[in-house]
Amino acid sequence: MTLRYEIIAVTPFRQNCTLLWDDETGDAVLIDVGGDVPFVLAETAKRGLKPAAVWLTHGHLDHAGGVAELLSQYDVPVSGPHQDDAFLLEQLPQITAQYGFPVSPSFEPSRWLQEGDTLKVGNYAFEVMHIPGHTPGHVVFYCKDAELLIAGDVLFYETIGRTDFPRGNHADLIRNITSKLLVLPEHTMVLAGHGRTTTIGHEKRNNPFLQG
Ligand SMILES: [Zn+2]
């Protein structure tokens, strides 16, 4: 297996920015650049890599707040989230200021994503799944060959994403996790947006929100 990843915790929210790369081709992407951009770029350069793209799971500030700064240094395409999160990216200047983050300008991604889209890093294809509930436009990235799921703030170790934010929906979240994620192979590794990694099988058996 030559798909590799490194989790880089950023912002006061300890968001898991993920550096993902194909060791064979040297192609690299950054997922959820929430902030601490110089640190993220240093971690990327340390491995001899250059980001060729940014992928976003959703529009919350701790996942998207560093994108504009990154784009000022690297002109790379930004894929995601789903267009239903456009209101969050539009409000980034106010929201970052409100939370005491470095103020981010609003931006529009190069490409909004939809259920069934495919993204590639090197030789690895990731399937896009739309999982609304935490935010209406939240997407996750699934690589069947690498048995890897980038879950953003949908699914965490023994818990699930908050749904008390604007346009959150608990029933939507549970329904989409159950129908789209719990059906994946049990040993699929789950990289969550915060905290430790887990697997689909572990969550199926132990996540108190997903029993029955
Ligand atoms: Zn979030």
Ligand SMILES: [Zn+2]
């Ligand atoms: Zn988050």
